[in-house]
Amino acid sequence: MMKRVFKILGIYILILLILSGCWSRRELEKLNLVIGSGLDKGPDNNILFTVQIVKPGALKAPGGQGGGGDKPFWNITVPGLTAFDTFRNTTLESNQKVYYQHNRVLILGEEFARDGVRKHLDLFFRDHDIRWTIRVLVSKNKASEILAVETETTSLPGFFIDELVQAQGNRSQTPDVDLKQILLGLMSNGIHPVAPIIKIEGEGKEKKLIISKTAVFRDDKMVGELNEKESRGLLWIINQIKSGVINVRYPTWDGFTTLEILRASSQIIPVIREGEIQIDAKIKVESNIGSQMYSTDVTKEKTWETLNKLQIEHVTQEAESAIKKAKELKSDIFGFGSAIHREFPQQWKEMKKDWDELFPYLVVNVEVESELRESSLIIKPIRP
Amino acid sequence: MILEKGRISSSQLILPLLGYCLSYSVIFMPGQEAGHDVWISTIAGIGEGLFLAFIYVSLALKFPGKNLLEINDYIYGRYLGKLISISYLWYFLHIASLVLRNYGDFFSGVFLVETPYLVFIIPVMIACASAVRNGIEVITRTAIVLMPITLFMYVFNFFFLLNEMDFKAFEPFFEITFKQFTDSSHHVAVASFGEAVVFLLIFPFINKVKQIRMPTFLGFILAGGVLVLNAVQNVAVLGAASKVSTYATVQAVRIINVGDIFTRIEFTVYVILVATVFLKISILYYGVCLGTAQLLKLRTYLPLVLPYGIIIILLGTFQFENVMQIISWFNETYPYYSLPFQIFLPALSLIIAYIKNPSQEGRAK
Numbered sequence: 001m002m003k004r005v006f007k008i009l010g011i012y013i014l015i016l017l018i019l020s021g022c023w024s025r026r027e028l029e030k031l032n033l034v035i036g037s038g039l040d041k042g043p044d045n046n047i048l049f050t051v052q053i054v055k056p057g058a059l060k061a062p063g064g065q066g067g068g069g070d071k072p073f074w075n076i077t078v079p080g081l082t083a084f085d086t087f088r089n090t091t092l093e094s095n096q097k098v099y100y101q102h103n104r105v106l107i108l109g110e111e112f113a114r115d116g117v118r119k120h121l122d123l124f125f126r127d128h129d130i131r132w133t134i135r136v137l138v139s140k141n142k143a144s145e146i147l148a149v150e151t152e153t154t155s156l157p158g159f160f161i162d163e164l165v166q167a168q169g170n171r172s173q174t175p176d177v178d179l180k181q182i183l184l185g186l187m188s189n190g191i192h193p194v195a196p197i198i199k200i201e202g203e204g205k206e207k208k209l210i211i212s213k214t215a216v217f218r219d220d221k222m223v224g225e226l227n228e229k230e231s232r233g234l235l236w237i238i239n240q241i242k243s244g245v246i247n248v249r250y251p252t253w254d255g256f257t258t259l260e261i262l263r264a265s266s267q268i269i270p271v272i273r274e275g276e277i278q279i280d281a282k283i284k285v286e287s288n289i290g291s292q293m294y295s296t297d298v299t300k301e302k303t304w305e306t307l308n309k310l311q312i313e314h315v316t317q318e319a320e321s322a323i324k325k326a327k328e329l330k331s332d333i334f335g336f337g338s339a340i341h342r343e344f345p346q347q348w349k350e351m352k353k354d355w356d357e358l359f360p361y362l363v364v365n366v367e368v369e370s371e372l373r374e375s376s377l378i379i380k381p382i383r384p
Numbered sequence: 385m386i387l388e389k390g391r392i393s394s395s396q397l398i399l400p401l402l403g404y405c406l407s408y409s410v411i412f413m414p415g416q417e418a419g420h421d422v423w424i425s426t427i428a429g430i431g432e433g434l435f436l437a438f439i440y441v442s443l444a445l446k447f448p449g450k451n452l453l454e455i456n457d458y459i460y461g462r463y464l465g466k467l468i469s470i471s472y473l474w475y476f477l478h479i480a481s482l483v484l485r486n487y488g489d490f491f492s493g494v495f496l497v498e499t500p501y502l503v504f505i506i507p508v509m510i511a512c513a514s515a516v517r518n519g520i521e522v523i524t525r526t527a528i529v530l531m532p533i534t535l536f537m538y539v540f541n542f543f544f545l546l547n548e549m550d551f552k553a554f555e556p557f558f559e560i561t562f563k564q565f566t567d568s569s570h571h572v573a574v575a576s577f578g579e580a581v582v583f584l585l586i587f588p589f590i591n592k593v594k595q596i597r598m599p600t601f602l603g604f605i606l607a608g609g610v611l612v613l614n615a616v617q618n619v620a621v622l623g624a625a626s627k628v629s630t631y632a633t634v635q636a637v638r639i640i641n642v643g644d645i646f647t648r649i650e651f652t653v654y655v656i657l658v659a660t661v662f663l664k665i666s667i668l669y670y671g672v673c674l675g676t677a678q679l680l681k682l683r684t685y686l687p688l689v690l691p692y693g694i695i696i697i698l699l700g701t702f703q704f705e706n707v708m709q710i711i712s713w714f715n716e717t718y719p720y721y722s723l724p725f726q727i728f729l730p731a732l733s734l735i736i737a738y739i740k741n742p743s744q745e746g747r748a749k
Contacts, residue, residue: 101648125625128494132625133639180625180639187624342555 029056032096035073036158038143039120040109042079047112047120049086050077050144051098052158059155072155077144083123100129104162106136106179107143107198113215113222118186121220125183132180135165138215138222140199149200149207157209164211165196169242172235172261173228174211186220189352190337193217194234197225218331218356226325233322236315237281237334237366239266245290248310250303255293259311262286262373268336270343277347278363279336285315285368289375298375311370319366327360336362387677387685390521394595400527401583401603402610403534403663405433405576409611410657411486413618413632414575415568417715420553420624421560422568422615429572430608436578437604439730441597444584446737448593452584453678459736466679468729473675475725476582477692480668481700482710484508487661488700489707490631491654505697508662513693515666516673517686520589523666530659537652538610542617544640544649549620567719574719576611577604578726582671630711669696 036052058070076093080086090098106124108117124130139146151160168174174196185193197213214231216224226234235241241264247256269280289298289307296303326333337355341348351358408414415425447455452472457465484505492501515523560568587596614633618626621636629635634653641647672692677685704710 131638132635133641180622183625184623187628342552345556345559 026099030096032094032098034098034100034103034158035156036105036107036147036161037100037103038107038109038139038147039083039112040077040143041111041115046079046081047083047086048077048079048144049083049090050075050107050147051090051094052147052156053094053098054156071150073157075144075147083120084127087123087127100127101131103130103134104158105165106134107139107146107161108136108195109139109141109143110215110222112143113138113195113217116219116221117182117217118220121179121182121186124179130179132178132183134179135162136177136179136182136195137161137165137198137211138195140197145200146198146209149209151209161198161209164198164209168196168211170244172241172244173232174214175231175235175238175240185217188338189355190332190339190341190348191335192219192331192333194226194333216326216329216331216333218329223331224325224329226322229318230322230325233318233320234326234333236264236283236285236319237266237268237322239264241285246287246311246314248307248314250294250296250306250310253294253296257292257294257298257307257310258290259287259307259372260290262288268334268339270336270340272344273363276363277340277344278365279339281319281334281364281366283315283319283366283368284370285311286371286373287311288373292381297381299379304372308370308372311372312368315368315370316366319368323364323366327362330356330360332356332359336364387674387682388519388589390519391589391591392521392524394590394592394599396524396528397583397586397590397596397599398603398606399531400524400663400667401580401600402607403527403531403660404580404583404667405604405607406534406610407483407657407660407664408486408575409614410633410653410660411490411631412575412711412714413615413626413629414611415572415615416627416629416632417571418560418564418568419627420555420619421558421565422619422626423554423612424558425560425565425569426572426608426612426615428565428569429576430605430611432569432573433577433604433608434601436573436726436730437580437600439727439734440581440584441600443730443734443737444587444596445594446734449588451586451588451678452581453675455584455733455737459733459740469675469679472581472725472729473672473679475722476668476672476675477696477699479579480665480672481696481703483661483664483668484696485700485704485710487657489710490657493707494631501701502697505700508658508665509693509697511662512666512669513689515662516670516689520586520670523663523670526666527663530663534656534659535610537656538613541637541640541649541652542613544642544646545617545621545636547642548639549617550623551620553619553623554616570719571715572611574722574726575714576607578722580604581726581730582668584730585671585674586667630707665696669693 032053034051035054038050040048042048053074053076055072055074058072076090078086078089078092080089147157149157151157154160154163165176168176175194177195182193185191194217195215196211197215198209198211200207201210202208212228214226214234215222216226241261244261246259246261248259249256264283264285266281266283269282271278271280292298298304332355340351413422415422415429418425443455447458453469456468459465460468487508488501488505491504492499515526587593590596618632618636621639622629622632626632634650637650637653640649669692673685673688676688704713
């Protein structure tokens with residue numbers, strides 16, 4: 001009997017020992033949670049790493065009192081030779097080892113990006129604390145300055161930037177890129193990475209963050225940028241258009257008609273024509289009439305068809321301008337190379353080594369199919 | 385001399401076999417070196433696995449009620465047979481220690497770096513030792529409880545990753561060279577299916593010995609199906625990155641984000657890992673204890689459980705210096721090291737058995 005009691009007691013003590021907590025357990029208030037990070041080129045061949053740490057005490061409840069004008073975040077910028085070096089150098093200023101699991105964005109300073117990102121991003125792919133789902137941006141200003149801008153609605157810049165990138169889906173004029181896409185771009189000859197560009201506008205108290213344009217990489221170095229029109233063109237081709245507006249000008253009237261993109265899809269099809277490989281980029285777009293500035297009856301078939309034609313023209317132009325710019329930069333950001341690899345693996349073997357040189361001579365045929373769905377809540381023009 | 389009184393039914397065999405075959409695939413994606421063609425090599429690996437299953441089952445059916453050691457004694461004579469039996473026991477002990485080492489490294493090496501390795505190892509070994517002491521019936525029943533959970537989590541992960549999958553990642557088909565293809569499919573076969581040779585020690589405990597064929601093949605095919613599912617999932621989600629990831633499945637599952645609610649759910653992989661590793665080590669551990677007791681003509685294998693447990697822990701801890709060494713050993717040496725135990729000796733036994741008494745299936749004494 002006693003023996004049995006001891007046995008059970010022993011098991012309970014063992015369970016207590018094991019279940020009472022993890023080995024390297026850390027309480028929430030002892031964690032320095034990172035929500036945003038940035039990499040910059042340092043002064044003497046090193047890099048500067050900025051982390052944004054949440055100060056939970058200074059976070060205001062919405063509408064409530066408190067905080068006392070204190071910033072709810074704390075930015076640390078530290079130098080280091082390698083990325084991992086800087087990771088650990090954060091403890092130069094931080095009282096705790098910083099915790100990266102909740103990091104949302106990684107901002108690469110433009111100088112840093114132009115210098116080549118592979119050697120330093122290696123850590124971000126290797127480290128288990130970093131998730132491959134964090135968003136990547138390139139900044140015109142220093143990344144440390146971007147993270148220091150005080151933002152509205154969300155008082156944490158890291159979260160704000162993350163949401164700002166997501167909100168771009170409403171315009172579809174900048175791509176939404178995560179670390180996994182950058183990794184795939186770095187691992188392939190047939191597609192190069194892109195990233196949205198963020199910059200500061202205004203001075204002093206009036207500083208605000210703006211996302212526009214797209215950074216283009218060749219292999220791991222940033223080589224140029226696409227403007228908004230070209231960025232939209234890129235998104236048409238790589239099937240990343242979510243929503244957005246198209247402004248077209250009806251030839252005989254003064255003013256614009258705005259079309260709202262409902263859905264879009266695209267396909268990249270490599271074909272062999274006249275002995276050479278060409279790309280057919282097929283884009284399908286559906287839109288509604290969002291608004292118009294002049295008074296015309298859009299329900300008339302002729303108007304309808306003209307608008308449709310204008311939309312096709314507009315999309316084709318955007319896509320072609322993106323291709324033209326990418327060819328100038330010698331960077332295949334669309335994944336045409338990967339598509340050729342999938343379709344014609346034999347030919348690709350010979351092409352892949354100097355694809356960057358061959359890409360400018362690639363013939364790309366853009367075909368757009370367009371449909372106008374409806375005129376929303378008004379069918380006749382508003383006029384007396 | 386009866387070492388094990390427990391009996392399991394033939395249909396109960398499927399689940400422990402399934403768990404046993406799967407345990408590596410969670411940690412390393414076997415055949416990973418084939419890149420985006422890994423699913424083809426996995427299917428070819430299943431083919432090789434089924435061939436192995438055919439050898440093992442035929443051998444067991446040729447000698448119903450006899451286990452591996454008795455078969456060795458019968459075929460190779462008393463002395464050579466004993467020698468082969470001892471090398472088999474060493475092989476089982478070695479795989480058990482490797483599985484344990486991988487399991488410990490997975491947690492202590494990458495994900496919970498500050499926790500000592502032994503903290504992960506010892507609880508699992510205590511659980512395994514307890515299962516081994518309780519015999520084959522208990523091991524089988526734990527499999528019946530654990531494997532449905534494991535399978536559920538596999539399917540759960542697969543469905544939650546569907547919106548992240550890009551099936552273009554598989555094209556162009558068959559881009560690997562023939563050498564890479566045979567290497568990677570052989571790798572799948574040895575890492576997942578060939579190690580099931582230990583079941584030759586367990587087949588005699590099945591109540592209807594004649595009916596082992598179906599459950600064995602079914603267990604292999606089911607395990608193969610899960611492996612293909614896993615390979616497809618990893619390649620479709622990670623693309624080229626699946627080839628460079630140490631733990632591809634974890635990396636893929638970490639990407640899951642369904643409505644910001646189902647996110648950070650890589651614990652499912654850990655659950656799968658713990659369940660399958662427990663099963664695999666238990667079965668190997670049990671095989672070693674039972675085999676040794678039989679070899680030494682002991683009345684019971686219970687006194688061997690503790691020393692063997694310590695040996696497995698020590699062997700696992702000290703045989704490699706680091707994970708890189710294990711990975712290169714697994715890719716370069718292991719496929720050849722396993723060949724005699726998994727293929728040559730069983731096949732030779734089968735051939736000799738047919739020569740010794742052809743056409744008398746089930747009458748050898």
